[in-house]
Amino acid sequence: MTDIATVTQQLLAQAGKVVSGKDEVVRLAWVAILSDGHVLLEDLPGVGKTSLAQTLGRLLSLDYQRVQFTSDLLPADVIGAQVYRRDQEAFQFHPGPVFTQLLLADELNRATPKAQSALLEAMEEGQVSSDGVTHALPVPFHVIATQNPQSQAGTYPLPESQLDRFFMRLSLGYPDLDSEKALLSGTRGRALLTELKPVLTADELQSLKADVGTVKVSDAVLSYVMRLVHSSRESGLCRLGLSPRGALALMTAARAMALVEGRRYVMPDDVQRVFPAVAGHRIQGQREHDTTILVKQLLDEVDVIAA
Amino acid sequence: MTQYVPIMRRVMPLSVLWVLLLVQGIMVLPFLFYMPLWLGAVFALVLIWRWRVTHGEMRQAPRSLIILSIMVGIGGLLLSGLRAYNLDSAVALCVLGYLLKSLEVMRRRDGIFQAYLGYFLTGIFLLYNYTPVGALIAIIMVLANTLALHAVTADQTFRWKRGTKLSLALMVAALPIMIAGFLFFPRLPPLWSIPNDERGAQTGMSDQVDPGSIASLAQSTAPAFRVQFDGDTPPRQQWYWRGTTLGEFDGRVWRAQFRDRNRFQWPRGQLPLAVSDADQFDYSVVLEATQQHWLYFLDWPTQIRGQDVYVLPDGRAARRNSLSQTYRYEAQSATSVNWQSEAGLQRYQRLPGQGNEALRQWGLELRQDVGSDAQYIAAILEHIRSEPFRYTLQPPLYPSADSLSDFWFDSRLGFCSHYASAVAYLARVAGIPSRLVGGYLGGTYNQSGDFIQVRQMEAHAWVEVWLNDRWQRVDPTAAVAPGRIDLNLDDWLSEDNPSDLPFGVRFGRNFGMLDGLGFWWDSVQYQWQVTILNYQQSNALGLLEARFGRINPWHAAAFMAAFLAVLGLLMAWFTGLLYLPRRSPEPWASLGRVERRYGARHPGETARDYLARLAYDYPGQREALARLAQLIDTLAYDPQATLDASRRRDLKQRVEACLAQ
Incomplete structure (x- = not known):
């Protein structure tokens, strides 16, 4: 039995190295994952949304994928498609980036509703359908979606019903003075990511979730x-x-x-x-x-x- | 399922505001029948204002406007003639306040206040209307206010169906308490009261009769009283309902004697009449509020059973207090009685010194022509029968000092009081003691309710003369209009004299079904008055007294207090069980002392937040405050922590540590 308070402390300490000064947001994101939920990060560009997602993925030893949502993104780009394999003379499902444990859906509101709903269905059901075949997503499966509230031109804001599917909406905000100073004076930046040690395995995570x-x-x-x-x-x-x-x-x-x-x-x-x-x-x-x-x-x- | 107390202190939802306004309309509408009508306009203005506020077209009424409207409203009440300090003006003020209150109703607290005020007004309304219809309206009012209270306090969205169901259920649940209160709550005199002087003009016979006074009564179809006989009902010809006896005549007006009640009282309920062997009748009377003292009896009464009734030597009986609401009493009458020879008969022979000379002369001559007093009276009646006298409800005025002569010789148009007055006068001219009796004649038998309903229009006056050592009834009206005796006034009028009454008075007659409905309704009202309004508490008290001995008001008050206390405890227990989270109050309660010392907690603050804020302000207490917060949190929210004696001690110590300087 893993002591969750200890795990949390380790997690916060490790994450603090990358996204410093954002303990509360990290904690809430951690709570969302423990609750088996998806997170919507709504914030300005460049405040560390991606870093946070990557950090969490690494610390919780989750597979990590990233999809940049654009207006020409198709559902198949997210969930995968049937591809004809000449050697086998058959169509075979080629899984898309959604088949991962932690998916960063960057700038979700830039994609068309069609593409958005493909992702949201996956979030809700824990599975995707392609050409009538249902494929189960890995467990655990978490989505961290980001959207930029500022530039609204050419975006498709998520409707209320779909917002409801996100367990939490978080925003990071600008770092405080000390953290930003440390960030600027530091040299290593994202290189730190690779040095992070996972604080628990995926199985341990699942048992903690059951504890909630x-x-x-x-x-x-x-x-x-x-x-x-x-x-x-x-x-x-x-x-x-x-x-x-x-x-x-x-x-x-x-x-x-x-x-x-x-x-x-x-x-x-x-x-x-x-x-x-x-x-x-x-x-x-x-x-x-x-x-x-x-x-x-x-x-x-x-x-x-x-x- | 645990239910939760709503805590929102802010505005009420719009739907609730509309419910409140509707309830207000239901409350105010019945009052408009008794209050200045412009109060209805005030309600309309309030309604429009609220409408515009809720549509964002106006601001919530500012305080200055509320004060202004109160002042204007009070001014309006003054202009409407409600000056004196009495019931009407007090109630009008109350209604006005109730109306204006909704200008500022915004928060739930205001809504609750408005509903409570509505309950109060319901009680007041019953002062104005205590008929079955009034009771029905009051029930609707109570339901409406309960509905409003529910709408205001419910923590769910208001739904009509659910709200109505709930208020109905609550009312049904309250029924046992209501019945117990009705049966056992002592009818104590009020501790204070608002003078009631402008309400309800006197009706019925007064203690003076001038020729025109009865005719005005005859225009009214309002009920005077209802009589129910225990055994046999006497024949219609004997339905003479005696009220006042008028022995003094000043040439124009007949007045009652014995104004000094205290001197001429007979012992309790005993009339100076001995019962002869004639038929006796037991009956009960339910008398409408007359604002007078007189009670009415079948001629001649022999016994009266009622509270606070006194009897005068001339056959009148009265209540000590004027009848401001319906009053029920039981009595016994006999169609013929043995009169004790009466002292002071000469008072019934007195004539005014002057006036009506012609009539006096006529009477004296007639007396000389006939052999006896009895024949004299008979001759007078025969004269009325044979000469073209006419009975009418619209006789001319006889303003002169010789009014009786004018009537007797010239116009010969008159109502019962004219004939009675003239005959009594003529009797006195011949030295025969005589007096006028005011009361009612006839009535309508109500089959379904088995009672006789007597209406104001059946008011009547007749004569009593002292012949052969007894008072004998002489009704000159029988000579001029015999049908008036046999039929009730309506039937008589419609047979003989169709155009004599204004049209409206006879409404309801000659319409078979309406007639039946009218009888049914009369019967309902009678039952209402007998069983509800004049509920004889002595019966219930008698039962109790038989068991517990004599009951005085203090006993009753103590009993009620105990009853209410038990009821209150039960309700507290139930609500406490139903509405309060069971474990949290006590740990939280310990915060009370801290709050009194350091200032109140904000509603949104948890105990920990609150104590942390205090720790920031009072760094010296930081340690103690943190320890208290930790314990309160544990006790309040950890399902495993139980509040046993040691914990309680601990809690108390920690609180005191926080309070220590």
């Missing part, structure tokens, strides 16, 4: 989650509240967070910690598109303790 479900949730916490969820739907603050799938994700994430913190029970603090990442992309305000404020408002106004 055993984390206890008391009535008090459950009712707090219910209040949060209901408030997002009923308070009039949001045009679109948290879906039941979102609520479920919130609960799972809170469990995983408790586990990461070395506890076997969930506290409201865990819920609050994962709430922005889990709920931010699933709710919509009445007017503004930025849900950061909305999420904060919900967290501020919903009483942690039942009256």
